[in-house]
Amino acid sequence: MPHTATEKIVARHAVGLAAGHVPSAGEYVTIRPKHLMTHDNTGAVIPKFKAIIAGTKTAGGTPTPPKTAPLRIFDPKQPVFGIDHDIQNKTPENLGKYARIESFAREHGIDYYPPGRGIAHQIMIEEGYVTPGSLVVGSDSHSNIYGAIGAVGTPVVRTDAAAIWATGETWWQIPEQVQVVLTGELPQGATGKDVIITLCGHFKNDEVLNCCLEFTGAGVAHLSIEERMTISNMTTEWGALTGMFPFDDVLKGFLLDRARYFEKRAKRIAYTEADVERWWNERETFAADKDAHYAKVVTLDLASVSPHVSGPNSVKEMAPAAKLEQEKIKVNRAYLMSCVNARLSDFEAAAGVFNSNGSARKVADGVSFYVAAASSDVEAQAKSLGYWNTLIHAGAIALPAGCGACIGLGMGTLEPGEVGISATNRNFEGRMGDRTALCYLASPVVVAESACRGYIAAPTGSATDVRGTIDVRPAPQRDASAQAILAGFPERITGRALYLPLDNLNTDGIYGKDVTYRDDITPEQQGQYAMLNYDPQFQSIARDGDIIVGGSNFGTGSSREQAATALASRGIRLVIAATSGQTYKRNAFNNGFIVLECPALSEQLAEMFASEAAASTRTIPGPELDIDFATSTITCDGQTHSFGTLSETAQRLVVAGGSEAVVQGQLGGTKQNRML
16 A cells, blocks of 8 residues: 555554554654654653653643652653743843753753754754654744755654653554645745745645645755755644655755765764765665555645745735835834744845845835844854854844844844734734734745835846645544543533634633743643633633634644643633644643634634624633533534544543653553553
């Protein structure tokens, strides 16, 4: 049977498969990833790991009796720590957290990269942790970036990270796979950022939601590795779980250059030229078979891509930069930073804008232009080649290599009513500052040109009609069916519907960035911060036992698990959405919190409360819901709808109170089927 590259790579890292079996979409597997990256959230993973080893729980469920066990990482070479998010925060609390993370890494022999070294995703690739044919995970939603190196890169959540530290393994349900065929070649002025902005804006109806993407086609050969990193990174915003490019001549050349760099510096040689040649000779073992099945095939002609801008405050809305230039949309702040666009080629392009036509241009009056490299190595290279100094001389404000304003932390965040244009990857409401600000996303050249002129503009390129198609092969309709109920799992739940009339409600809205990295907030306290960024009135409207009903792609965005645990803490019984972000759903079940998908119920409430939604009411109390898990049905106001049955795997996580307890059972020898 032919298989996709994703399926073959997952099979290489799966544990307990029958001989010769390659798992397909929909199958649950136990995986042992090559590496696991955590960043500032390492501070939250450590107590979870300790609780698992000790046999206690950090939140939810019934605590198991404490036991004496050695505090041992299963494989110290598997985790990688890179501190990058809140590095401008010099408070004793934050510095203390960083010190504890570094001490933990030193104690257990884990590779640790301190604040200022750079964004962890960049380090994972720079330092050679990601290799072709590998499966590499990160406790961050932009772990898709590893797909640029011919790997399956996907996010896991903090609870998964703790489980991997303890056992080397976690569970994964293989998603549907989508082939993205790139043809043609980018015209002058268009970049890799414009490719992913175009994909997000042109195919904006959740066509690839929760899918694994494999980029193919003759157009791929015309994209540099840095452009591929940009595209893979932002497949997250497109809704996908992975975004993988093939192991081709371009990637081989990149890897050989990195191997020579490792050998030259003579410390931590991640791989050698001989390793690269060996992988090259073995590449067919993890490349897609000719007749592999894909749920969908998306085609994009790169020649039809032009400089585009996403927003404001949505990656699904885009417009040609040339069109917006005519509107002269004033900007207050501009940003060249983040794990998506802060590499050497990005600084070269931006410096070229300020040095265009032989003149030294300046940042426009009234604009603050912030620059931060993806890593200290990138910053050093940009300085040695003059790009960095060009930008600083023009009036740019330098920030340390890290996430910073991209995640709404540190210097330069958007103030009330301001407009920002950014080369970052996410422009959700309130993400980069005040929730009343407007944020647009664009390529480094468009950001630099806009910083020069003081309004959104592009130095080159004109609007073109996007040529893209999609061959959709929808999954069979799920019908209600009898489902066995595990002991301890409720056969039915009733409660008041709390309707949230918004598609793509993101985790920034559910649990804001100002509290995400505060480790002093206990799980019990998280509930008081739930939904404040989405609706400041939510807390006064919600009641214990309410059932949230949302639109499509509920919980998209960041992998912060508090977006699930905070709702449980607030007394929300469960979430029902038309569709939900896979990472969000994973966070929920890993903490024993139920998330269901039922488009028909969402549509019923959307029709019932159309006038309230039109009036911009964000939290709407609704009718009583009756959820029958044995028949997989939901009854609301006389109508009955079906939802996909909850598997025993999901039920077991809920009954146990989350995956921590399941892993404890594995460590104690009470679970013979590992994570499943």
